[in-house]
Structure formats: C-alpha cells, structure tokens
Amino acid sequence: MPVTLKDIAQKVGFSITTVSRALAGYDDVAESTRQLILQTAAEMGYHPNATARRLRQRRTDTIGIIVPTSSTRFGDPFFGEFLAGVGDKAVEHEFDILVSTRPPEAGELRAYERMVLEQRVDGMIVISTRPQDERIAYLLEQNFPFVAFGRSDLEADFPYLDVDGERGMFQATEYLIGLGHRRIAYISAPFTFMYSYQRVEGYRNALAAHGIPFDESLMLAGDLSERNGYALARSLLTREAPPTAIIACNDWMASGVIAAARDLGLTVGRDLSVVGFDDVPLAQIIHPRLTTVHQPAYEAGWRVCDMLVKLLREEALTERHVLLQPELVVRESCGPPPSRG
Amino acid sequence: MPVTLKDIAQKVGFSITTVSRALAGYDDVAESTRQLILQTAAEMGYHPNATARRLRQRRTDTIGIIVPTSSTRFGDPFFGEFLAGVGDKAVEHEFDILVSTRPPEAGELRAYERMVLEQRVDGMIVISTRPQDERIAYLLEQNFPFVAFGRSDLEADFPYLDVDGERGMFQATEYLIGLGHRRIAYISAPFTFMYSYQRVEGYRNALAAHGIPFDESLMLAGDLSERNGYALARSLLTREAPPTAIIACNDWMASGVIAAARDLGLTVGRDLSVVGFDDVPLAQIIHPRLTTVHQPAYEAGWRVCDMLVKLLREEALTERHVLLQPELVVRESCGPPPSRG
DNA sequence: GTGAAAGCGCTAACAG
DNA sequence: CTGTTAGCGCTTTCAC
Numbered sequence: 001m002p003v004t005l006k007d008i009a010q011k012v013g014f015s016i017t018t019v020s021r022a023l024a025g026y027d028d029v030a031e032s033t034r035q036l037i038l039q040t041a042a043e044m045g046y047h048p049n050a051t052a053r054r055l056r057q058r059r060t061d062t063i064g065i066i067v068p069t070s071s072t073r074f075g076d077p078f079f080g081e082f083l084a085g086v087g088d089k090a091v092e093h094e095f096d097i098l099v100s101t102r103p104p105e106a107g108e109l110r111a112y113e114r115m116v117l118e119q120r121v122d123g124m125i126v127i128s129t130r131p132q133d134e135r136i137a138y139l140l141e142q143n144f145p146f147v148a149f150g151r152s153d154l155e156a157d158f159p160y161l162d163v164d165g166e167r168g169m170f171q172a173t174e175y176l177i178g179l180g181h182r183r184i185a186y187i188s189a190p191f192t193f194m195y196s197y198q199r200v201e202g203y204r205n206a207l208a209a210h211g212i213p214f215d216e217s218l219m220l221a222g223d224l225s226e227r228n229g230y231a232l233a234r235s236l237l238t239r240e241a242p243p244t245a246i247i248a249c250n251d252w253m254a255s256g257v258i259a260a261a262r263d264l265g266l267t268v269g270r271d272l273s274v275v276g277f278d279d280v281p282l283a284q285i286i287h288p289r290l291t292t293v294h295q296p297a298y299e300a301g302w303r304v305c306d307m308l309v310k311l312l313r314e315e316a317l318t319e320r321h322v323l324l325q326p327e328l329v330v331r332e333s334c335g336p337p338p339s340r341g
Numbered sequence: 342m343p344v345t346l347k348d349i350a351q352k353v354g355f356s357i358t359t360v361s362r363a364l365a366g367y368d369d370v371a372e373s374t375r376q377l378i379l380q381t382a383a384e385m386g387y388h389p390n391a392t393a394r395r396l397r398q399r400r401t402d403t404i405g406i407i408v409p410t411s412s413t414r415f416g417d418p419f420f421g422e423f424l425a426g427v428g429d430k431a432v433e434h435e436f437d438i439l440v441s442t443r444p445p446e447a448g449e450l451r452a453y454e455r456m457v458l459e460q461r462v463d464g465m466i467v468i469s470t471r472p473q474d475e476r477i478a479y480l481l482e483q484n485f486p487f488v489a490f491g492r493s494d495l496e497a498d499f500p501y502l503d504v505d506g507e508r509g510m511f512q513a514t515e516y517l518i519g520l521g522h523r524r525i526a527y528i529s530a531p532f533t534f535m536y537s538y539q540r541v542e543g544y545r546n547a548l549a550a551h552g553i554p555f556d557e558s559l560m561l562a563g564d565l566s567e568r569n570g571y572a573l574a575r576s577l578l579t580r581e582a583p584p585t586a587i588i589a590c591n592d593w594m595a596s597g598v599i600a601a602a603r604d605l606g607l608t609v610g611r612d613l614s615v616v617g618f619d620d621v622p623l624a625q626i627i628h629p630r631l632t633t634v635h636q637p638a639y640e641a642g643w644r645v646c647d648m649l650v651k652l653l654r655e656e657a658l659t660e661r662h663v664l665l666q667p668e669l670v671v672r673e674s675c676g677p678p679p680s681r682g
Numbered sequence: 683g684t685g686a687a688a689g690c691g692c693t694a695a696c697a698g
Numbered sequence: 699c700t701g702t703t704a705g706c707g708c709t710t711t712c713a714c
Contacts, residue, residue: 226626
C-alpha cells in the first residue's frame with residue numbers, strides 16, 4: 001500500500017491539510033513543522049498519487065497522440081524521430097504522453113473521442129494532416145486544445161507547425177533544372193495527405209519559374225512504398241522519351257527508383273538523377289547516396305510539443321503557425337542529364 | 342463543462358447511484374428507469390470521466406513504456422513496429438499506453454519511479470534488457486507488475502518474451518558454414534544489451550558444432566551504427582587474411598559492411614558474404630538485398646502487451662517465458678567463399 | 683499556523 | 699428497485 005498524506009498526518013500529528021501545504025511549499029507553515037513533515041514524508045517514501053491530484057486539479061498534464069499504425073507512415077523512422085522529440089520535450093515540462101494507435105475498425109475518431117470526451121488528456125497532437133481533416137474539425141468543434149503537425153485546407157484557423165514542403169520541392173526541382181534537366185518526373189505521395197499538395201506545388205512553381213511547361217504525363221501518384229517507387233520508375237524509364245530526372249515524395253520511393261534504374265542498366269547520378277524527400281537514415285546508406293530534402297523530424301516533434309504545452313498553460317503562444325525550412329542535402333544521386341545520342 | 346452523473350441524475354430525477362448502475366448495466370434497475378437513463382445520457386452526451394473512475398477503482402488501465410531516445414535503438418524501425426504491436430493490442434483490451442522518453446540527466450530510473458510510485462500506470466513494459474538490469478531489479482523489488490522484452494541474468498525470475506537470438510545466430514552461422522565458409526567474422530552489438538551475449542553464443546556454438554575453432558581476432562564489438570559497421574568491416578577486409586564472410590548484429594551495421602566492401606572493390610555475394618540481423622525494411626532495399634535474421638517485431642509487441650494485460654487481470658498467464666523463433670531470410674548477400682588464388 | 687470541511691466524479695456496501 | 703452514505707487521495711477555501 002502506497003503512503004498517503006493521511007499516513008503522514010497520522011504519524012506527525014498534524015492535519016492532512018498542513019501536511020499537504022508543507023509538501024506543496026506554502027509559506028504559511030511553521031518552519032519546524034515543515035521540516036518534520038518533509039523528513040517524515042521522505043522516510044516513509046511518500047509520493048503523491050497522480051490520479052487523485054488530477055481529479056482534484058481538473059487537469060491531467062497529459063498530451064495525447066494517435067498514430068495510424070496501418071498507414072505507411074508508421075515504422076517510418078521519421079515518426080520515431082518526431083515522437084522522440086515530442087517525448088523529450090514532454091519530460092522537460094513534466095507532461096505525460098498518451099499514445100494510442102488507431103483502432104482498426106471504428107475509424108480513428110473513436111480514439112480521439114476517447115481521449116477528449118473521457119478527459120484522458122489536456123491536449124492533442126494531430127499528425128499527418130489531411131485536406132479536409134475531420135480530426136481537426138472535431139477538435140475545433142469540441143473546442144479542445146491541440147497543435148497539428150501539418151496544415152489543412154479547412155477555413156478555420158488552428159495552431160500548427162509544418163515543414164515547408166513547397167519550398168523544399170521548389171529547391172529540389174530548381175537544383176535539377178540548374179544541372180540542366182528539363183524532363184523531370186515527379187512521383188507524388190497520396191493525395192490523402194495535405195503535404196502532397198504543397199510539395200507538388202513547389203515542383204510546379206519551380207518549373208514555371210524556369211519556363212518549363214508542366215507535362216502531366218511526368219507526374220505520377222505513388223503510395224510511399226519502395227515497391228511502388230520501383231514500379232512507377234520502371235514505367236517512366238521504359239517510355240519512348242524517358243525523363244532524365246525523377247523526384248520522389250519520400251526516400252523509400254526514391255530508393256525504389258534507384259533499384260529500378262539499376263535493373264535497367266542505368267547508372268544513377270550519370271544516366272538518371274534521383275531526388276528524395278525526408279532524409280531518413282536510409283538515404284545515406286543506399287548506393288549511390290541519395291540527394292534528398294531534409295525534414296527536421298526531431299525538431300518538429302519537440303516544437304509541436306512545446307507549442308501545445310504553452311497553449312495549455314495559456315502562456316502567450318508567440319507563434320500559432322510555424323513553418324520550418326527544410327534543406328536540400330546534396331549527395332551523389334544527381335548529375336547533369338546525359339547528352340543526347 | 343462535460344456532463345457528469347450528477348447532471349443526468351438531476352435531469353431524470355433519480356439518484357446518482359441509480360444512474361451509475363443503469364449505465365454500468367447492473368440488472369437491479371427497473372427496465373423503464375434504465376431506458377430513461379440510457380436515453381438521457383446519450384442525449385446529453387455523457388462520457389464517464391476517466392480520472393474519477395481510476396481514482397475510485399484504484400486502477401488506471403494504463404501500461405507504461407519508457408523509450409531511451411538517445412540510444413541507437415530509437416528511430417530504429419524495429420522499435421516503431423514493436424510499439425505498433427503493443428498499441429494495437431492495448432486498444433483491443435482498452436488499455437492506454439503511457440510513453441515516456443528517458444530523462445536525459447537523472448538516469449532512467451526516475452522515469453520508472455514516476456510511473457510506479459505516483460501510480461500513473463498499472464504495469465510496465467521493459468525493453469532493451471541488460472545483463473544486470475537495474476530497471477528489472479527495481480520493479481521486482483517494488484513488486485510492480487511488468488513484462489520484459491528480452492531476458493537478463495539476474496537470479497530472480499520474471500515474466501519475459503524474447504526472440505531467440507542464439508538460435509537465430511546459430512542458423513545464420515551454420516548457413517555460412519554450409520556454403521563453405523570457415524573464416525567468418527562477427528560484429529557484435531554492445532555488451533550493454535543482454536541480447537548481445539545470446540547472439541554471440543549462437544555464433545560460437547555453430548562454429549563449435551562444425552569443428553571450426555573460435556578465432557578471437559575475428560570477433561569485434563560494434564555500436565550498431567552503419568558508420569561503425571563500415572569502419573570495422575574495412576579493418577577486417579584489409580587484413581592479411583581477411584574473413585570470407587561477416588555477420589553483423591543488426592542490419593545497419595551489415596549495410597555498413599556492404600558499403601565498405603564495395604569501396605574496396607569487392608562484390609558482396611561473390612567476394613564476400615554478409616549476414617545481418619533484424620530484417621528491417623532497409624534489408625530489402627540495399628544492393629545486394631541482405632540475407633538476415635528476421636525478428637518478428639510487431640508480433641513481439643502485441644504479445645508482450647497481451648502477457649502484461651493477462652498478468653494485470655490475474656488471468657492465468659499461460660506462459661511466463663516466451664521465446665519467439667527468428668527466421669533466417671536468405672536473399673542475395675551470400676555465396677560460397679571465393680576460391681583461393 | 684493550523685484544522686475542519688467541502689468536493690473533484692465516480693463506485694460500492696448497505697439499508698430499506 | 700432505489701437512495702443514503704462513505705470514500706478513493708488530494709487541494710483549497712474559510713474559520714479560528
């Protein structure tokens with residue numbers, strides 16, 4: 001049986017109230033009393049019961065996050081990094097992190113309801129945002145505190161942090177254009193994710209900025225898997241007029257592209273240029289090492305957590321909308337387009 | 342303000358007790374009363390307050406897990422998979438998962454104390470077990486329910502699930518021996534982890550079983566990183582009598598070995614055989630595709646969670662010690678040793 | 683300085 | 699069948 005305030009009170013001969021106040025550090029307790037209580041509490045091994053405290057304070061000091069396990073996005077190292085960032089910041093603020101996976105059947109809103117309606121957490125982190133994100137709409141409607149990692153196209157305003165995917169893809173595309181490429185294919189992420197739209201925008205804007213007409217046939221929608229990257233690359237590279245460069249929306253698909261090129265006898269970096277997105281550890285390991293757009297996953301995680309904690313503490317949230325700048329990491333998977341002939 | 346039992350009681354004109362019982366499905370409530378209460382509760386949007394319930398039931402229905410973010414092991418897809426398994430099983434049992442990262446300074450025992458002493462969780466999952474694991478010793482001493490993923494060499498008995506690393510490495514080694522290899526190097530994981538000992542045992546046993554003397558110079562301790570795998574492989578391969586095969590304790594180091602071999606002009610699968618461990622997605626992506634020992638991470642996760650839930654529910658824990666069998670996945674990174682000359 | 687009392691929202695023993 | 703009472707462990711008025 002854990003030691004309670006009552007136990008201490010009994011032992012020292014003061015009331016529960018006084019014990020509570022002494023332990024909480026109030027200054028209206030006699031110094032001698034305080035000393036006695038502090039020492040006794042330590043001796044008895046007292047630790048406050050978190051649940052009782054929560055009930056009383058009407059606050060859980062807990063942040064909820066729901067991870068879609070079935071999606072391609074889990075098991076993705078990007079996620080682990082993000083979560084590590086969230087967790088480290090939470091520890092710092094003495095917040096707990098409640099992680100739930102999306103229940104397979106009922107749809108993920110049930111998981112949100114559980115956290116929100118049953119008051120298991122004080123605030124939520126929403127990840128992998130979607131165009132008309134029903135989770136965000138729900139939290140907004142419930143007037144429940146949250147910070148999203150990623151934007152949405154709901155009219156309503158809400159606090160978010162995002163990585164500027166448009167800018168990232170703009171840079172990647174411009175880099176290839178600068179190398180001399182004109183036929184640049186683009187393998188998108190599924191358009192269920194908000195970031196897909198932003199990234200493709202960056203690609204199109206870069207083409208436009210350099211007077212290269214957008215060629216619809218060079219744009220394919222992928223599913224983020226290596227397999228799919230392989231298949232799509234193969235279809236692109238066996239065309240009559242294949243692209244000289246391929247941009248993939250994540251590193252996994254990019255690695256599939258590289259494998260496809262290799263199987264077709266092409267040398268990546270010479271016969272074909274490939275760019276990825278994310279900069280997961282894999283990018284440095286495959287051969288040739290992948291030029292890709294680095295997403296600061298860990299930083300994104302702790303920042304989102306920090307924003308939410310500030311929001312919950314009603315400190316001034318200096319920025320409701322944060323856009324982190326990704327960075328193009330040039331490695332060895334690109335080069336000038338092969339000369340004709 | 343969320344709806345409480347009191348609100349419903351007021352509205353329907355029954356006592357809080359009756360409302361509680363009707364909602365809980367007790368059969369000592371008049372059918373008409375029950376109907377009224379159920380309907381009213383639904384209309385008012387009642388959802389029980391989890392914290393109040395926990396305080397009263399003296400049970401949190403929450404499982405804690407502490408992840409060392411700094412260690413090489415996070416960001417590792419193996420972990421994501423494991424966590425997904427834990428999470429999915431927890432959802433099924435209606436348990437919550439409290440995830441904490443290890444606080445950087447104080448040592449991780451603080452994180453355990455927070456969960457245990459402040460009664461935030463009913464049970465814990467311990468991962469990445471160590472030889473004399475102080476976390477396990479602590480939980481044992483506190484008599485706190487937990488299940489470990491991995492064994493330890495404490496004398497005390499405790500419930501665990503582990504993947505049979507010895508068997509896995511035995512198979513891997515035997516496979517290489519079968520191909521004709523005799524000079525098989527072994528790059529270990531750090532000996533802070535319990536599994537390192539078990540795996541190396543498998544390697545040594547396989548050598549012994551086939552009458553190959555153990556050569557200490559062929560055994561190196563690695564740090565699990567790709568970089569380190571590269572460096573160690575380089576040192577092995579530039580010796581006078583280099584090994585014809587290298588086993589690495591995880592896929593990351595194995596990929597480093599492959600990179601080193603490539604840089605030395607060796608063709609992996611022909612001039613050098615390489616085997617990894619884990620079978621993370623990377624293993625299928627690198628070139629040549631990596632022969633490795635598959636660890637069932639997702640299964641391990643849900644099984645551990647299931648064991649713990651059973652333990653907490655005091656159902657008969659059919660097995661306190663589970664050993665999952667890993668499987669050697671043969672791909673393209675091995676072949677017979679090159680003929681002398 | 684200290685204590686009594688109230689109450690967070692819920693469940694359960696017991697009485698009627 | 700239903701209500702009263704008690705209490706989980708804690709914090710916070712409000713008296714004295």
